[in-house]
Amino acid sequence: MTTTTKAADAKKLPGADYFTLGEPVADTKAPAGPIEQKWSKRKFEAKLVNPANRRKLTVIIVGTGLAGGAAAASLGEAGYNVLNFCYQDSPRRAHSIAAQGGINAAKNYRNDNDSTYRLFYDTVKGGDYRARETNVYRLAEVSANIIDQCVAQGVPFAREYGGLLDNRSFGGVQVQRTFYARGQTGQQLLIGAYQALERQVAAGTVKMYARHEMLELIVADGKARGIVTRDMVTGEIETYFADAVVLATGGYGNVFFLSTNAMGCNVTANWRAHRKGAYFANPCYTQIHPTCIPVHGETQSKLTLMSESLRNDGRIWVPKNAEDCGKDPREIAEEDRDYYLERIYPSFGNLVPRDIASRQAKNRCDEGRGVGPAVREFDDDGNEKMVRRGVYLDFSEAIARLGKDGVAARYGNLFDMYAQITGENPYETPMRIYPAVHYTMGGLWVDYDLSSNIPGLYVTGEANFSDHGANRLGASALMQGLADGYFVLPNTINDYLADALKFPKVDASHPAAIEALESVKGRIDKLLSINGSRTVDSFHKELGHIMWEYCGMERTEEGLKLAIAKIDELQAEFWKDVKVTGVNEDFNQTLERAGRVADFFELGRLMCVDALHRRESCGGHFRAESQTEDGEALRHDDEFLYAAAWEFTGTGEKPVLHKEDLVYEAIELKQRSYK
Amino acid sequence: MNITLRVWRQANAASEGRMVTYQVQDVSEDMSFLEMLDLLNEDLTVKGEEPIAFDHDCREGICGMCGVVINGTAHGRGNSPVATTTCQLHMRSFSDGATIDVEPWRAGAFPVIKDLVVDRSAFDRIIQAGGYVSVNTGSAPDAHANAVGKLKADRAFDAATCIGCGACVAACPNHSGMLFTAAKITHLAMLPQGQPERHLRIKKMLATHDAEGFGGCTNIGECAAVCPKEIPFDTISQLNRDLIASLFKRDGK
Amino acid sequence: MSLVATTTLTPHQSAVRSTVALKALMAVTGLLMIGFLLMHMFGNSKMFLGEESFNHYAEWLKVEMLYPLLPKGWFIWIFRAVMAAAIVLHIYSALTLWRRAKLASPATYEAKRRLAQTYSARTMRWGGIILAGLLIFHLAQFTVHATLVAGPFTGSPYQMVLSEFKIWWMVALYALWMVTVCMHIRHGFWSAFATLGANTSPKAQVVLNACAWAVALLLYIGFMVMPVAVLFGWIG
Known part of the structure; x- marks a missing residue:
């Protein structure tokens, strides 16, 4: 391809003023052959590291959630020397802990025609055909091992009276393959990984660095060789070196300020790696979860998700007439209620995929038929308006059918949580729900081995882009995190580490290490020296508003361009007017947040550029310009059947788009329909 | 307001x-x-x-x-x-x-870092002492190889819901970490996977609990009264029972 | 013995020296003492059967119990040794655990509020010291006969008890002492069983606490009915 045709190509893409088109990128690690043999073949072909040599090799793992903690434990068990970092006070607090619903696995314990292939198929289809086939197949393949491993660790999955594991159906699939532990599956799986990790800490193979935040990646001689961290208690800026670096740092939903992520979740580790050359793939793919507790007011700091298993028995509706919206829902007659999901999607009803349920809720509220308290919003021109943001999730029919106790047995903890947060009793009045940002499918680009394009930099779990395409199925995040951590990474990273004994030594005197350390210090000094008038949170909230409004559930070309301009403006103001109190050499939470928000600006902008260039609707990405006549998402496989991997080229410079073409050999491409 | x-x-x-x-x-x-x-x-x-x-x-x-x-x-x-x-x-x-x-939580084992922030790493060290099942990745049998009776599975779960926040220590007049330790002991003691290491586990976890400077339990119940996850108070009695039984076993001699 | 298990100990040695093992020791010795009190209370009730019966009981206890299995007079000394050991071990473990708890809490809260603690649980330690002090007085009075208030020992235990409890403030003193003892037992009985592993469920907790109340009340009434009867002249 010549330069001129490439330039002409880029022109054709929407938003071409915001980026340049680079060479395509492709995975080179997945071996040829039938899809069900690829993983065995790859494991066989990957180079091995002699057990005696493993202790001479060091691996840095950032993050202690399912993907990081499981990897650290497994690599420690293998005998590698592992350095594991987390920003929390203990590895057990990683946000994997908050996942409620369950974990999928193709065990076919229910004898309902489930199989590796079906889980693979459902995942690719759920991802709206924007995921890499080979990675997803492997995910489905190792899913059964995860359950075995977790049970052996003592994870208390739900069991039937006979003592065997219980399953339920979850998130829009028609087989029962979801394993669960009440409403706390993530917690129990994480504690299992955490215990395995602590066992390795005791054995001396893993060194744990809690309250350490990664602020820079050290790339020496083209390879990832270390990280720069800040000790969050003393403020000390330190360098750590290794033969390979693994980022298991989770998602970046907090760019929206309000999300179901933990307050500390951030993109800094990934973004720093991106700035050092790692491609960021599909940043605009964001999953909006339909069943969250609505926003109560402007001081709200986070949103709380309720398991979407609620949709199995709850019925979603809004009043047919806008004038009923302020009424007590129990006084609205049956014929005045619009069970809109059952109406529009008769076969799936309330169990339609998350993106559809979310967008339909937004549409109802935009029509003025939302319920609950009105919250202040601004239109494009900054004019204030008050909108009710909520729809009813009604259990009265389920209570009539199952009895109050029956409903309590299934959803008691969720009902209690709802009552505690809202002060309303969901057994008596319908719950109010509204979508919230929940999961980010995008992340650092990785190949089949989970290696980024920087040699020695691996990315696992939500932090990478690999398995969920444009949308993630329910109960698949836990599956991916543990698959990557327990079974994939430990079997692929040795292929790289086998040569690492020959790598030249890198220490603090290496120019790359000095540069990284100084840049971190310079950035912190800069943040502390601005001494402006606005708080970090006020910037973060404003950024979140921009992202939610223009890069949320529905995106338009006009809106995204406006968003980019607004982000640029806000970012400039941030670096002039932010107020960061205190000093670096202290426990300084304001400074921590400031650094994270600074990176969110850059990420948010890239998300908008990615969303702008992808003028199609797929999965969690809905472009208003690309819909069918009756308002359904419309994919354009002819133009966009690729993953967009973005390369950083400098602050203020246009990012470069590298396309990875998606090839479907084992699955036939179909337009999704849930009608 | x-x-x-x-x-x-x-x-x-x-x-x-x-x-x-x-x-x-x-x-x-x-x-x-x-x-x-x-x-x-x-x-x-x-x-x-x-x-x-x-x-x-x-x-x-x-x-x-x-x-x-x-x-x-x-x-x-x-x-x-x-x-x-x-x-x-x-x-x-x-x-x-x-x-x-x-x-802040006030306990000798939880020194204050700043304002309301304390250092709870002692809890991690208690888990390091034995709060796990020794099973390397990849070595697990099929998940259905062991059936676990529902009552025991439920009791294991009730104990496993501990979130390690440290409220039990903060509320205890003796600043004992017994409810936290007992929750993990009970979780693993109820499951077949936890049996092989049961006696050594309690000896090692309790030794670490004591060495970290937590106080002893006097069965007052403040811990369970403030526990956000309502870890049953009787897990402590389970721990006691297991410890006494373990004194007659050779594990860890 | 070191307060805190050190790394040089094996896990088993640490377990033997652990807080839980100390508590178990305290529980066993405490229950032994409660058992003794029940027996003592039963013996006291012999006062209602008259001088001969009571004095015979006292003599039997001191000289003839377990005879001819043991030589005359041996049992009481073995029994006293066991009780003394129980008291010493009970106090030893209590003090050790108290010291540990002190070390574990360098600072106290500005605002303090308890949600579960009972008054008897709160007063176990100082209450224990007070009741131990009065125990010394009691032993000096009725066992050694050194602090008899009404007059020197005349050879009849029945007469001795009668004359001592004719003094109103003596009965009041014992009434107060028994309050401290029974409060100690109220928490101690439950705590001992919980420590030994009997608290197996929330229901068991209710049952054990109910038993603790029952034993404490039984002991209080059982011990106080005789002195009160003496004071009001219903005996003798």
């Missing part, structure tokens, strides 16, 4: 702390307790004062990171109608004009 807060301020572990009084205005009853602290911190930051340091992360009551003593009870349990973490305590539990005391 308007609230008067008396908050423990302490620059670091080495310095003396004291209670400092603040007024917080325009508090909404739908706010969580931590959002109320956010509001105060925003105000302090604008004024150029150091905001109050407090640990928090998920803000949905599951990560175990947050935790302060409110009006003398851990997580403000005394003000809440139900078991709660600090992040799930809402301001509707307080009345307009109330004065609220906020202090």
Whole structure:
């Protein structure tokens, strides 16, 4: 391809003023052959590291959630020397802990025609055909091992009276393959990984660095060789070196300020790696979860998700007439209620995929038929308006059918949580729900081995882009995190580490290490020296508003361009007017947040550029310009059947788009329909 | 609502702390307790004062990171109608004009880092001592190889819901970490996977519990009364039973 | 013995020296003492059967119990040794655990509020010291006969008890002492069983606490009915 045709190509893409088109990128690690043999073949072909040599090799793992903690434990068990970092006070607090619903696995314990292939198929289809086939197949393949491993660790999955594991159906699939532990599956799986990790800490193979935040990646001689961290208690800026670096740092939903992520979740580790050359793939793919507790007011700091298993028995509706919206829902007659999901999607009803349920809720509220308290919003021109943001999730029919106790047995903890947060009793009045940002499918680009394009930099779990395409199925995040951590990474990273004994030594005197350390210090000094008038949170909230409004559930070309301009403006103001109190050499939470928000600006902008260039609707990405006549998402496989991997080229410079073409050999491409 | 807060301020572990009084205005009853602290911190930051340091992360009551003593009870349990973490305590539990005391967990094993932030790494070390099943990745049998009776599985689960927040230690008059330790002992003791290491596990975990400087248990029950996850008090008796039984076993001699 | 298990100990040695093992020791010795008190209370009720019966009981206890299995007079000394050992071990473990608890809590709260603690649980330690002090007085009075208030020992235990409890403030003193003893037992009985692993469920907790109340009340009434009867002249 010549330069001129490439330039002409880029022109054709929407938003071409915001980026340049680079060479395509492709995975080179997945071996040829039938899809069900690829993983065995790859494991066989990957180079091995002699057990005696493993202790001479060091691996840095950032993050202690399912993907990081499981990897650290497994690599420690293998005998590698592992350095594991987390920003929390203990590895057990990683946000994997908050996942409620369950974990999928193709065990076919229910004898309902489930199989590796079906889980693979459902995942690719759920991802709206924007995921890499080979990675997803492997995910489905190792899913059964995860359950075995977790049970052996003592994870208390739900069991039937006979003592065997219980399953339920979850998130829009028609087989029962979801394993669960009440409403706390993530917690129990994480504690299992955490215990395995602590066992390795005791054995001396893993060194744990809690309250350490990664602020820079050290790339020496083209390879990832270390990280720069800040000790969050003393403020000390330190360098750590290794033969390979693994980022298991989770998602970046907090760019929206309000999300179901933990307050500390951030993109800094990934973004720093991106700035050092790692491609960021599909940043605009964001999953909006339909069943969250609505926003109560402007001081709200986070949103709380309720398991979407609620949709199995709850019925979603809004009043047919806008004038009923302020009424007590129990006084609205049956014929005045619009069970809109059952109406529009008769076969799936309330169990339609998350993106559809979310967008339909937004549409109802935009029509003025939302319920609950009105919250202040601004239109494009900054004019204030008050909108009710909520729809009813009604259990009265389920209570009539199952009895109050029956409903309590299934959803008691969720009902209690709802009552505690809202002060309303969901057994008596319908719950109010509204979508919230929940999961980010995008992340650092990785190949089949989970290696980024920087040699020695691996990315696992939500932090990478690999398995969920444009949308993630329910109960698949836990599956991916543990698959990557327990079974994939430990079997692929040795292929790289086998040569690492020959790598030249890198220490603090290496120019790359000095540069990284100084840049971190310079950035912190800069943040502390601005001494402006606005708080970090006020910037973060404003950024979140921009992202939610223009890069949320529905995106338009006009809106995204406006968003980019607004982000640029806000970012400039941030670096002039932010107020960061205190000093670096202290426990300084304001400074921590400031650094994270600074990176969110850059990420948010890239998300908008990615969303702008992808003028199609797929999965969690809905472009208003690309819909069918009756308002359904419309994919354009002819133009966009690729993953967009973005390369950083400098602050203020246009990012470069590298396309990875998606090839479907084992699955036939179909337009999704849930009608 | 308007609230008067008396908050423990302490620059670091080495310095003396004291209670400092603040007024917080325009508090909404739908706010969580931590959002109320956010509001105060925003105000302090604008004024150029150091905001109050407090640990928090998920803000949905599951990560175990947050935790302060409110009006003398851990997580403000005394003000809440139900078991709660600090992040799930809402301001509707307080009345307009109330004065609220906020202090860090106080225990020798949990030294203060700054203001309301304490170091709970002793809990990690208790788990390191044996709070696991020794099974390497890849070596597990099929998940259905062992059936677990529902009653035992449920009891294991009840104990396994511990979030490691440390409220039990903060509330205990002896600053004992027994409920935390007992929760893990009970979780693993109820499952077939936990049996091979059962006797050594309790010996090692309890030795670490004691060595970390936690006090002994006197069966008072403050721990279970404030526990946000309602870990059953009887797990401690399970631990005691297991320890006494283990004294007659050769494991770890 | 070191307060805190050190790394040089094996896990088993640490377990033997652990807080839980100390508590178990305290529980066993405490239950032994409660058992003794029940027996003592039963013996006291012999006062209602008259001088001969009571004095015979006292003589039997001191000289003839377990005779001819043991030589005359041996049992009481073995019994006293066991009780003395129980008391010493009970106090030893209590003090050790108290010291540990002190070390575990360097600072106290500005605002303090308890949600579960009972008054008897709160007063176990100081209450224990007070009741131990009065125990010394009691032993000096009725066993060694050194602090008899009404007059020197005349050879009849029955007469001795009668004359001592004719003094109103003596009965009041014992009434107060028994309050401290029975409060100690109220928490101690439950705590001992919980420590030994009997608290197996929330229901068991209710049952054990109910038993603790029952034993404490039984002992209080059982011990106080005789002195009160003496004071009001219903005996003798």
